[in-house]
Amino acid sequence: MSRYIATRAIRGSNALVAEAEALLKQAVEEKGADTPVAFPNTAYFLPVTFGMLAHEVNTLGDLEFSLAHAKKLLHPLPEDNLWVPYLGETLDSGMATLLAAEAIEGVRFAYGEEPTLYPGLELAGSTSYPQLNGTGHLNGPIDDIQLRSWGIQLVDGRMPGFAALVGAAHSNEAAVAIVRELQRRNILTFLCGNTNGRSVIDQLHEEGVEMGYDTYIVPFGTDTISAIYPLGFATRSALTFGGLKAGQWRDILIYNKFRVFAFVLALGEVDDLKYAAAAGAISYGFPTIADTVIPEILPTGVTRYEHVISMPWNEIEAETEEERAAKMVQRAIEVRGVKVKITEVPVPVAYGSAFEGEVVRRADMRAEFGGKNSRAFEYLLMAPMDEVEDGKIELIGPGLDTLDEGGSMDLALVVEVAGRKMQEDFEPVLERQFHYFINGASGIQHIGQRDITWIRISKAAAEKGFDLKHFGDILYARFHADFGAIVDKLQIKIITDPDLHAEWLAKAREAYDFRNRRLADLTDDAVDTFYSCILCQSFAPTHVCVVSPQRLGLCGAYNWLDCKASYEINPTGPNQPIQKGQCLDDDKGYFAGVNEYAKMASQGTVEEVTMYSIMENPMTACGCFECIVMVIPEANGVMVVSREDPSMTPAGMTFSTLAGIAGGGLQTPGIMGVGKFYLTSPKFVSADGGFKRIVWMSSFLKETMAEEFKQVAEREGDPDLIAKIADETICTDVEGLLAYLESVGHPALTMDMMF
Amino acid sequence: MTVEIPVEKWSGKVIEVALGATAEEGGTRTHAVTVGGQTTLPFLHFEGAIPYPPRIAIEISDQRPGDWSPLLLEAWGDVVKDPAAWAKAAEEAGAELILLQLSLTKDGDTPVTVADAQAVTRQVLDATGLPLIVFGPGQVDADNELLVAVAEEASGERLLLGICEEKNYRTIVAAALAHNHLVTARTAMDVNLAKQLNILISDMGLPLNRIVMDPTSAALGYGMEYGYSVMERLRIAALQGDKMTQLPMLVTVGYEAWRQKESKVGVGVPEAWGEWEERAILWETLTTTTLIESGADIVIMRHPEAVRRARVFIDRLMGK
Structure with a gap:
């Protein structure tokens, strides 16, 4: 608290209260205490006095109570050589000032001196006198x-x-x-x-x-x-x-x-x-x-x-x-802390989510950024409040007009975001939105993210006047509209200048790398809060997803950071923080807070839930899971079926039949719906033996996640592990499975019995 | 052998919401209508308190509705051209509440103005002493403009203003705050969305006892059981003590039942469907009685005969 301000405010209030007292004394003498005092056309008397003191001022005499109260709030000036916190005194003085000021205006109304005359001024609508x-x-x-x-x-x-x-x-x-x-x-x-x-x-x-x-x-x-x-x-x-x-x-x-x-x-x-x-x-x-x-x-x-x-x-x-x-x-x-509201996206082409899936073919293309012939990247970073000028959109380097029809060019979209509730962790969550935001423009195609971004502008869009700067307009409008809860200000650089492009690319890559490492370091043990997702309760009323850093949502669409950001954006929404609370079983992943939340949010249906086990109180599923994990008792392991796989499985059921058992918010030991990236987590059914338990897996997963699984196999100390896992091209029944596992020496056969 | 009826002990209670203000309370209604207050599931009188019966509201329109079934127009006769006369007729037909539905345009052409909305509200308030529900045309800008004006016109009457939805509730709630009205909060058949909207509205400072929730209903044969299930779950959650689900529920059964083929179409349908008018009335009646059993506190109906039958049903369930 500034001593200077305190001194001056206290002095000001003392003077004004004294002035009000003198004025009131004179007024009562001249006009009598019963003289009416009223502000025009209000049912709230003198409103500050009424609100603060519940005191109804109707006459000059009634003002004496207000000023007596104001006097009680006055303080002596701070001493020159004793420094104390002055906040309380200053606020008291402020309130005394308001009571005195309102009393003075009341007296003026009694004298007919309010409102202040201002000859020649004609108001366009006012209180009527x-x-x-x-x-x-x-x-x-x-x-x-x-x-x-x-x-x-x-x-x-x-x-x-x-x-x-x-x-x-x-x-x-x-x-x-x-x-x-x-x-x-x-x-x-x-x-x-x-x-x-x-x-x-x-x-x-x-x-x-x-x-x-x-x-x-x-x-x-x-x-x-x-x-x-x-x-x-x-x-x-x-x-x-x-x-x-x-x-x-x-x-x-x-x-x-x-x-x-x-x-x-x-x-x-x-x-x-x-x-x-x-x-x-x-x-x-x-x-x-x-x-x-x-x-x-x-x-x-x-x-x-x-x-x-x-x-x-x-x-x-x-x-x-x-x-x-x-x-x-x-x-x-x-x-x-006033928020800016933007409802329209100011671009010369139609805009809406209906255009998200549009493809711009080479023949219809005005220009392209990224892909084979150039490099495009996007990077969103958090910056201090005073370094961001809200709404500043710069194009740095040559524009679209310098490019031949169908030509390509290096492009960088750099967005600097400042916000009181912004966190560095939200950078990737927001950056991923570029894809949806930019794709919303008709005639624009956006594929990929980070430094594999690939954008095309169609001829039709360019003819309507779509230019590079409109990428900035889109991002500006959408971030304010959709993420206003965490984004207070943003400025955007659209960079085509080669030197600056290279410079920012280096910075962006450093950030991508940092984020990757941050994600790797982000373990369940390192945080004290998980997040819930109950978005799907509309059709699976008792299902509760618990999302932790090492176990993303079973739909694959929400990881822990997404949920954290979602909660900031929509505090009453479907993602709520769950305090882990006391850890009841480290191995299976029982947490007091998680149990309590699951019970509450499932209306008492789910009493206990484990984070890391398929055999005991497994997490429920709605129906949106990317994969189903199911125990194959004969093989002492589990199979993983992906949504994309229509074939028969060793469990004797296809994905769609299994989905009926796994979904609907039921807790069925031995079967569980999961997001495919959970398979690579060190916490994947870790209580039951982890990744090595997988004896069969849809070939679709093996192919699309080859790189990730290779790393997991190395982490598990068995580089050939993936090849030891059967798939639908090898067998679709238990006999075939057992024969294959024997032939390759799958580790599950020699692991502890699951039952 | 004696059968012991199991009795559940619930910790929660549905909030009591009073619609309409009498002269004493700063309005002009002859009496207020209260809903809610239950401490048990619908009609389990042996288990808990059910202080108020489900209330029947009759829907009237600010002008002759262009899209209503001829059966309905015939049943009401000439009053459909005169909201005041219609309100009186509805009261005589057994309504405990009147829903005034505002239109987007006059004669399908010029927009309904603020002055129009205020005038028709005044006419209906003057014609009947029943508490009033007013719904905007269902288009964001028009809803906000007209409902703010209606709120002002009927200041202090404790109208139930609708419809608040997640995408548009702030203006309607602000108008209700300013002029002492209530709001109805509609969400699309989802317990959590309903809770969320209730939270958002009460966060603006409107007390929970001035909010009625509309979990969205569907007609018999058109997803009614889905709506039933959501309402049932909302009510169970309320009784279990979840504060944000403890609001009374309103359903627009007349609107839902009368837009389906079974009630709308009289010709070119299988003979086995039976007589048209009887079928249509049954459609509205059954939709109403079913949703009453799932916990509806206010049912908004259209046909006077369906109203009569629903009344008989309610009286019996309330043990009269």
Whole structure:
């Protein structure tokens, strides 16, 4: 906590409360304690006072209670030589300031001095003041009708939040630029205060910017005290939409912290009163971003992220006022944690998942990247927040126009992602999405990933204007739309320049290699959390998949990292974290947490589940398994049948018949549905002897996973193991199987008996 | 020999949800209609409490429905052109709740406006004292625009607004929050999706006792048993204590039953199917009574005769 800020806020609040007391005393003397006090068209009295204290102010006399409470919240200035944490004092002072400010506005209404007159100003929609007969005026408090209308948009997310601009901008041009930037992002703009007598309201008025409800720009008043109105709006939001009652001050503040995405832009010099009011806003979780040099409060706590940020206008690196405004607003929404929403993918061709499977033939091809004649790769990496400029898409190197029809070219798609919830582990999960995102564009074909990416642009797409930069537009829009929970900002480099391409390729390969090693190191023992997948309960109501680093989901589509990311993106979704809890049996893989979760999520059907055994409480299956593993008792081993294999098996059943036994959420010892990459895991039925138990396997698997199995065989210390495993081309019955196993000396024959 | 009836001890209870607000509660309804509160599976009176019977809502439309069976239009007669008169007729036919279905367009051409939606809501509120359910046309933008306006028009009436779905619920919920209404949450026949949507809606701050879930129903012969099974599982989970499944359930049986060939088509069907009108009424009645047995708390029906038969059935099950 900054001592400087604390001192100034405390001083500001002491002064304002004293001022309010004097004003009120005078008003009561002049007009009497029974004189009515009311904000127009609201059922919430003086809303901050009502929300915080459950105190209904109807008359001047009622304000005495408010100020008496405010006084209790005042503190002496910090001493010069004793340094203590000042946070509590500062927040108290902020709240005292708000109560005093609202009391002052109440007194002004009693005198008919509110709303502030502003001759010549015509608002496009405002709180109505029939007594003013059309004289130009500022808005004063927002009425309840407008509160509900905007409130619905704030709650449903169409409006990301509101910004309170306090003071005067660096120049008229800057004021307009900031407001336009906020409007562009659909952020509600509230205006109050002045700097040395000049208000941002004056600036916008001079520049002919239309203000009022209809333009989402509301001028409240030209002094700092009018900043109470935005906070009154926030308080009423919590009462109206949060189902909260007056007096639940803590809940009201917490509601605002987590649901009302508001922030303060302090424009121009910050005086004591502004510090005091900003302290009041901080209680609501609203941070302040100043365009001058002030001390910052960076640790998170009362606000979700930083509390006070200084961004001196002249030091913002930019060519124009517009760019400066854009950077300041961008910083503000980051500090407040406002999310950008993008619904359309801005490309000149049709876009949708219906185009994902499209093939672009050579004859129809405008250009190709990757494949035989060039090299393309894609790389997504996490970067610090301040190194990513959201929405920046650069094409570095020659463009599509330099390429002959049907020609090919080196290409790199490099995406740098920043996000408060982003983790390095999510890089590969996000990078794999390129394939789906890019394929969604009609006339574009995307195959492969990493450095075997292969992209084609069709002639038809190129004729419609599809260019290299559109890859960036697609990725930008889709990552924000689909992964907004973990992606706050992203910038994209589309690289065709040969030198830079080579440089980034080297970096990307280093990262691929690092990820491979990370995956290898990622063992069940190394983590304390597994993830569930209950996506398939719609048709297998009691099935619960437990996904661990060494046992991916049986459908093959979800590994542990995918589930982890999925949980971050959709915390109420089908992938929930399971704390492993106490390990009850290391060998078979019984964990207290897993048992508990399986029982709960299977509605009591599955009481216990092992992670590494097929013989005892094996994991259930839905029906989506890539392979079925089944015990062949005569051979003292197991067979593995793949979904692609239509032939008979030594169990006397084909895959489709076996699927009926393995699936449906049933726990049947001796049979299990698995993802094919689980076969290569050291934890594959490790309690029952592991990979060496496999005596028969569909030839499809042997062929498509030859490389992986070769490594497993070496790991198992038997390099010829794969050849010792029978398949459907060798035998489809037990007699044949036993004869083959004898002839090759399969290790299962001499292993411990499975039963 | 005496047979001992096994009694299950459930720990959970279905949440009680009250639709409609009386003058005392800030609305204009003559009485509220409460559903939920069960501590046992449907109609096992010997095992637990079933404080309220399943409630019958009759569906009416803001204009003469273009796609309804002639049998239905005939059964209601001229009132289908006048929502207020229709609401009254529905009340007389035994409705405990009225569902007002808003249309996308007027006469299949110009869009229904905010003013239209507000006006028809007002007419129906004035015509009947029953609590009201209002469904938007089922198209995201129109639903949001019209339901927000309806919510405002009927502020404080504790309407049941629908339909919230995972892809579009935020605006409807916000409108319900702002104007003290309830919402119905529809998911596609899946226990976990239903739970998830309930969580998402209650995360926005709407209390659970202002949410009714619609697990999606299907008609007899068209997947009804699938819906039945999902509802049964939702109810069992609720009784087992899973909070996010403890909401009352609503099913749109009239809509489902009347869009199937068996009820829709009178000519060119096998003779063995029997008389058309009787068959159609049976189709709606059987769909309704079956889903009531799986735990439906609100059934939205269309034909007055099917309503009459369902009423007899409910009364008997409730031991009247």
